Every structure is written in C-alpha cells, then in structure tokens.
Amino acid sequence: MTSPTEFLPATGPLAGLKVLELGQLIAGPFAAKTLADFGADVVKIEPLGSGDPLRKWRLLKDGTSVWWQVQSRNKRSLALDLKAAEAQAIVRQLAAEADVLIENFRPGAMEGWGLGPEELLALNPRLVMLRISGYGQTGPYRDKPGFGVVAEAMSGLRHLTAEPGRVPVRVGVSIGDTLASLHGVIGILMALQERQRSGQGQVIDVALYEAVFNCMESLLPEYSAFGAVRGPAGSALPGIAPSNAYRCADGGYALIAGNGDSIFKRLMHEMGRDDLGQDPALGDNAGRVARVAEIDAAIGAWTAQLTVDEVLAALDRASVPAGRIYTVADIAADPHYQARGMIEQVRLDDGSTLAVPGIIPKLSRTPGSHRRNAPLGIGQDTDAVLRDIGLSADQIQALKDRGIVAGEPT
Numbered sequence: 001m002t003s004p005t006e007f008l009p010a011t012g013p014l015a016g017l018k019v020l021e022l023g024q025l026i027a028g029p030f031a032a033k034t035l036a037d038f039g040a041d042v043v044k045i046e047p048l049g050s051g052d053p054l055r056k057w058r059l060l061k062d063g064t065s066v067w068w069q070v071q072s073r074n075k076r077s078l079a080l081d082l083k084a085a086e087a088q089a090i091v092r093q094l095a096a097e098a099d100v101l102i103e104n105f106r107p108g109a110m111e112g113w114g115l116g117p118e119e120l121l122a123l124n125p126r127l128v129m130l131r132i133s134g135y136g137q138t139g140p141y142r143d144k145p146g147f148g149v150v151a152e153a154m155s156g157l158r159h160l161t162a163e164p165g166r167v168p169v170r171v172g173v174s175i176g177d178t179l180a181s182l183h184g185v186i187g188i189l190m191a192l193q194e195r196q197r198s199g200q201g202q203v204i205d206v207a208l209y210e211a212v213f214n215c216m217e218s219l220l221p222e223y224s225a226f227g228a229v230r231g232p233a234g235s236a237l238p239g240i241a242p243s244n245a246y247r248c249a250d251g252g253y254a255l256i257a258g259n260g261d262s263i264f265k266r267l268m269h270e271m272g273r274d275d276l277g278q279d280p281a282l283g284d285n286a287g288r289v290a291r292v293a294e295i296d297a298a299i300g301a302w303t304a305q306l307t308v309d310e311v312l313a314a315l316d317r318a319s320v321p322a323g324r325i326y327t328v329a330d331i332a333a334d335p336h337y338q339a340r341g342m343i344e345q346v347r348l349d350d351g352s353t354l355a356v357p358g359i360i361p362k363l364s365r366t367p368g369s370h371r372r373n374a375p376l377g378i379g380q381d382t383d384a385v386l387r388d389i390g391l392s393a394d395q396i397q398a399l400k401d402r403g404i405v406a407g408e409p410t
Contacts (some may be wrong), residue, residue: 002276010041011039011064012369013038014039015039017099017100018099019035019099019102020045020098020103021044021101021102022082022105022115022198023102024053025057025072026132026148026177026178027132027148027180028102028104030178031043031130032183033075035188036073036074036104038363039369041076042075042076043076043381043385044077044079044375046077046079046378047078047079047081049380050378051379052072054067054071054072055068059115068355068374069348069354070374073356073368073372073373074372075381076375076381077375077377077379077381078381079182079379080381081403082113088113088115089172091113091115095123095124095127097122099129101127102188104132104133106143108143110131111226116243117129126195126200127206128202128203130187130206131204131205133146133206133207134146134147134151134207134209136207137203137205138205139362146207146208146209148175148176148177148180150171151207151208151212152170153215154213155176155209155213156212157171157212160231161232162228162232162234163232164232166232169274176208176209176212179214180207180212183206183210188204235255236292237257240259240285240289241289242256242258242259242264242295244296246296246300246303248311250308252307252308252324252325253324254311254312254315256299256311258320263321264277267276267299267315269318269321271298271302273302298352312324327358340358340362342357342358343357344358345356348373349376378407382396382405382407
C-alpha cells in the first residue's frame with residue numbers, strides 16, 4: 001500500500017525518462033499517467049490557483065476528486081502562470097532537458113506562448129512532442145473546439161451506440177479522450193525508438209476524432225465497396241452471429257458469444273437444440289447471419305428459463321464464451337480482478353484507503369508501479385522542480401512574490 005508521503009525510486013522500463021506535461025483534464029494527462037506508471041519522471045504543470053479542473057470533477061473526497069488519485073499518481077506538480085514570460089522561460093528550460101513534452105491545448109496556444117515545436121525543437125532537437133487536440137494541428141477544423149464526445153460523434157461511433165430508431169447514447173466514459181491518449185503513448189514510444197537511430201525528436205499529432213475512427217473496424221471499407229451505411233444494432237454484433245445480450249429469468253442479462261462454428265454447435269447442444277446446431281445451413285457465420293432472428297429467439301427462450309448464474313454455469317461447462325454485465329460493485333468483489341492486481345489500495349493523506357485501478361499492461365520483468373499518490377497541493381513540487389533546473393531559494397521566492405509560480409517549500 002502506497003503512503004502519501006512516499007516517493008519510491010523510479011523503476012520500470014521508462015525509468016530515467018523525463019516528461020513534461022502541459023494541458024489538463026483527460027487526454028494529455030492520461031498519456032502522461034501511463035508513462036509515469038512505468039517509471040517516467042513526469043512534471044505536471046498546473047495553472048495557479050485552481051490547478052487542473054479534474055481536481056474538482058465528479059465525486060470529491062475532502063475537496064478533491066477521487067479520480068485525481070488515478071489520473072495524477074506518480075507525478076510532480078509545478079504551478080505556473082503560463083501567460084507570464086518568466087513562466088514560459090521556465091517551461092523552455094524544462095523542455096531543453098526533457099525527453100517528452102505532452103500538451104492538449106487548442107492548436108496555436110503553445111505557439112502563442114512561444115512554446116511551439118519550432119522553438120522547443122530548436123532548444124532540444126531530441127525532444128519528442130505529443131500534441132493532442134480535437135481535430136489535429138492542420139485542416140479546416142483545426143481551430144474548432146473539440147471534446148471527446150464530439151470526436152465520438154464525428155468518428156461514426158455515436159451513430160452506432162443505440163437501439164435502432166432511438167437516440168444514440170454515450171458510451172458512458174470519455175472513450176474518445178482515452179483512445180487518443182493511448183494512440184499518443186504509442187506514438188511516443190515509436191518516436192523514442194526511432195530517436196535511438198537518428199538522435200532526433202519529432203512532433204506527434206493526435207486528433208481525438210481520428211483516434212476513435214481508427215477503431216471503427218470495417219465501417220469505411222464496407223461503405224466504399226457496397227455503399228453500406230452501418231447503423232445502430234443495440235446489443236447485437238451486426239454480421240456476426242450469434243452474439244447478443246439475452247434476458248434471464250431473474251431479470252439480468254447474459255452476454256453470449258456463440259459465433260464460432262464449433263462454439264455454436266456446443267451452445268446449441270447445451271440448450272437442447274441440436275436441430276439447429278447440426279443444421280448444415282447454420283454451419284458457418286454467413287448462414288447464421290441470414291437466420292439470426294431465429295437463432296436469437298431460440299437462445300432467448302432458453303435463457304428466459306434460467307437465472308444468469310445458471311446460464312453462465314451451463315456455458316462454462318460447454319466452453320462457450322459468456323459473461324454477466326458487471327457493475328462497479330461486481331468488479332470490486334470479483335476474485336479474478338483481485339488475483340490480477342487490478343484493485344489496488346492506496347493510503348491517502350488522511351489515513352483512509354482508496355481503491356484505484358491497477359497498472360496495465362503487465363510486463364514480466366519490468367512492471368509498472370504506484371510509487372507516489374497524486375499531488376494533493378497545487379504546485380506542491382514547485383520548489384523541488386525549480387531547484388532541479390538550478391534556481392536558488394531566493395529566485396524561487398521572488399517568482400512566488402510576483403505571482404508567477406506557486407507552491408509550498410519542500
């Protein structure tokens with residue numbers, strides 16, 4: 001269990017990597033969090049006074065979002081007024097020594113502060129700069145404000161997340177921001193690998209809508225080849241059968257994926273419907289798709305007689321992929337989550353404990369680690385970070401007196 005005052009030595013495959021995080025909320029900070037989990041030294045720059053708005057999002061504990069403890073673990077907080085020339089000079093000094101800089105401001109904001117790629121790469125040609133924005137750094141939409149929900153709509157995802165004929169619904173989490181973050185991390189790791197050969201850094205341009213669009217599978221080629229506009233299908237998986245959510249006798253739902261040829265036969269046998277399982281016309285996916293309504297009705301009739309637990313037990317015996325729809329309470333109590341280290345307990349400053357998601361991916365030899373809780377104070381590491389780049393105590397205090405930086409002495 002991690003203590004709030006500990007900052008354990010960096011371990012993991014990215015130990016020694018220096019990362020500078022600018023921006024706020026989800027996309028950029030999630031990418032930096034992922035690097036920090038695997039050993040990177042992440043300095044997070046926050047605005048004076050309020051800090052990152054995520055500190056106040058959703059449910060608060062002692063005035064701070066519990067989400068903050070996930071998004072900002074393993075980071076150090078430096079509070080600066082980025083509109084001040086002296087603060088911009090501090091960022092340039094930090095960037096000159098950094099390996100990676102991550103920002104998710106609207107295009108042009110960094111350039112307006114004299115912190116664009118042209119300036120920063122001139123100072124540090126080895127710098128890898130990740131830029132996440134709604135629509136990317138180029139194109140006719142570059143200057144439009146873009147949040148993850150808009151990206152999900154523009155990518156085609158929101159059109160698919162509904163029951164036919166009903167209002168499209170949100171996925172339920174900020175999937176656009178998270179997918180963009182993960183694409184950004186992939187880009188960073190590729191750029192660092194290339195830097196080993198060339199010695200040169202580069203800019204990674206990630207657009208939220210493009211990250212989601214990249215995960216849209218066959219959507220575009222089906223339209224190109226057949227003029228097919230894929231529509232919402234509720235809980236079903238169009239073109240792949242059977243795969244759906246089926247209501248059970250206790251009112252719950254079982255998700256059943258019986259879409260492999262041999263799996264389908266085992267499913268039908270367990271249901272007592274060998275007439276369908278042995279039907280040659282249903283021996284492949286194309287045949288099953290043509291009769292999906294009949295198959296779904298048969299499965300639904302079977303599950304309606306059993307509880308979710310009974311359905312899942314039967315399908316476990318038959319080696320048919322199936323599962324229940326988990327709530328977070330189910331997740332917290334699940335033994336597999338526990339055994340895989342996906343429910344991690346951390347000790348907060350007030351001595352209480354908080355469950356947070358564990359670290360993935362799981363590396364066998366150099367795993368990630370939770371070395372430090374999220375910085376509670378805005379700019380609580382300001383003094384330490386500025387000392388690292390050579391500022392004296394008097395210089396730091398002078399900057400504080402002028403309202404350019406903030407933070408408690410450390």
